[in-house]
Amino acid sequence: MASPVSQFVTRFAYGARQLPRVAWYVGHSLVMRRLSENVRERAGTSVRPRAHTDAPIPKRNRLYADMARLFAQDLANVEAGLYPLPADHDGTLPDLLERSRLFFSDLPNVHRRREGGDVLQVLEEAARRSRPAYYLQNFHYQSGGWMTPDSARRYDTQVEVLFYGTANAIRRQALPPLHECFTGRDQRGLRLLDVGCGSGRFLDSCKQSWPRLPMLGIDLSEPYLEEARRHLRRWCWLNLAVGNAEAIPVADASQDVVTNIFTFHELPPKVRRIVFGEFARVLKPGGRLVVVDSLQLGDEPDYDGLLELFPQNYHEPYYGSYLREDFGAIAAEHGLTHVRDTNAFISKVMVFDKPA
Numbered sequence: 001m002a003s004p005v006s007q008f009v010t011r012f013a014y015g016a017r018q019l020p021r022v023a024w025y026v027g028h029s030l031v032m033r034r035l036s037e038n039v040r041e042r043a044g045t046s047v048r049p050r051a052h053t054d055a056p057i058p059k060r061n062r063l064y065a066d067m068a069r070l071f072a073q074d075l076a077n078v079e080a081g082l083y084p085l086p087a088d089h090d091g092t093l094p095d096l097l098e099r100s101r102l103f104f105s106d107l108p109n110v111h112r113r114r115e116g117g118d119v120l121q122v123l124e125e126a127a128r129r130s131r132p133a134y135y136l137q138n139f140h141y142q143s144g145g146w147m148t149p150d151s152a153r154r155y156d157t158q159v160e161v162l163f164y165g166t167a168n169a170i171r172r173q174a175l176p177p178l179h180e181c182f183t184g185r186d187q188r189g190l191r192l193l194d195v196g197c198g199s200g201r202f203l204d205s206c207k208q209s210w211p212r213l214p215m216l217g218i219d220l221s222e223p224y225l226e227e228a229r230r231h232l233r234r235w236c237w238l239n240l241a242v243g244n245a246e247a248i249p250v251a252d253a254s255q256d257v258v259t260n261i262f263t264f265h266e267l268p269p270k271v272r273r274i275v276f277g278e279f280a281r282v283l284k285p286g287g288r289l290v291v292v293d294s295l296q297l298g299d300e301p302d303y304d305g306l307l308e309l310f311p312q313n314y315h316e317p318y319y320g321s322y323l324r325e326d327f328g329a330i331a332a333e334h335g336l337t338h339v340r341d342t343n344a345f346i347s348k349v350m351v352f353d354k355p356a
């Protein structure tokens with residue numbers, strides 16, 4: 001049981017780290033909205049049909065209350081010893097300002113793509129040949145798709161703006177089910193694989209909890225892996241490699257834990273099944289898969305309208321089918337047991353076990 005003083009210090013330190021982050025990204029979101037309205041007013045009528053839903057959309061107060069609940073859970077996890085007081089490693093003020101500049105400077109291109117529906121990234125022939133067609137798109141209308149250094153530098157600002165500064169806190173909700181797996185075991189003998197690791201923010205949280213646990217992150221994007229290398233340079237026992245989730249470059253039954261964060265909604269239904277099969281193949285018997293991704297329809301009924309609007313405003317060609325996907329059934333097809341789902345603001349954590 002922590003003393004009142006150490007509890008106060010933890011809570012104060014947590015608030016001092018998280019509140020300015022939320023203010024920073026909510027501020028970006030408000031400025032972005034104002035800029036978009038200005039551009040729309042100047043351009044006159046849009047050729048694009050207005051995003052529409054008949055389903056309920058949560059009011060701003062509800063969103064803020066649910067964000068507060070997420071942060072309270074994050075802090076409760078810290079106080080319960082499930083992970084240490086988190087560090088987001090956002091960099092120095094000049095780093096933040098540079099990422100902010102990159103974010104805002106791309107908004108006119110995002111707007112043009114949204115209006116024109118131009119979403120097929122032009123790539124060098126070599127990159128095109130070695131990557132699946134579904135991958136070579138401008139998800140979220142972002143410039144460069146997944147394939148440029150600027151896109152990789154911009155990504156985390158985009159995600160945090162979209163999630164009002166909660167993205168890292170959401171990712172951390174995958175740590176308690178990992179804690180259940182790792183408790184009482186020598187971390188040096190375990191293996192964790194993060195598939196579609198992107199810029200490495202989730203691996204950073206894992207390393208803060210289990211610094212000596214060997215971890216591997218794979219992703220199809222070299223520039224995102226380069227950004228992950230830069231972000232994760234403080235850690236050892238960590239490898240990052242180019243790899244396709246459809247053919248994971250590791251041996252059968254070699255991983256204690258596989259994690260997958262914010263990726264399934266960007267995969268076509270057929271590919272989701274192949275990827276699940278790969279997760280089942282590489283997990284050891286008794287191993288655990290933890291997936292974090294968007295809420296689905298009905299998980300939080302008051303959010304259904306928000307979920308339906310998202311792919312109308314951002315290029316997310318597979319999100320509609322993701323919203324209705326039965327992950328428990330896919331897991332069962334591959335011999336994995338669906339343990340539980342836990343909602344985390346606009347996302348959820350799905351836990352699956354491979355029988356021992």
Ligand SMILES: C[S@@+](CC[C@H](N)C(=O)[O-])C[C@H]1O[C@@H](n2cnc3c(N)ncnc32)[C@H](O)[C@@H]1O
Pocket residue numbers: 135146159171195196197198199200201202218219220221224243244245246260261262263266
């Ligand atoms: C929305 S991002 C999520 C990144 C990261 N997991 C996070 O927490 O932000 C999706 C990531 O999945 C990667 N990706 C998409 N399809 C993939 C595939 N078939 N194999 C490997 N990585 C893939 C993309 O390159 C991108 O980095």
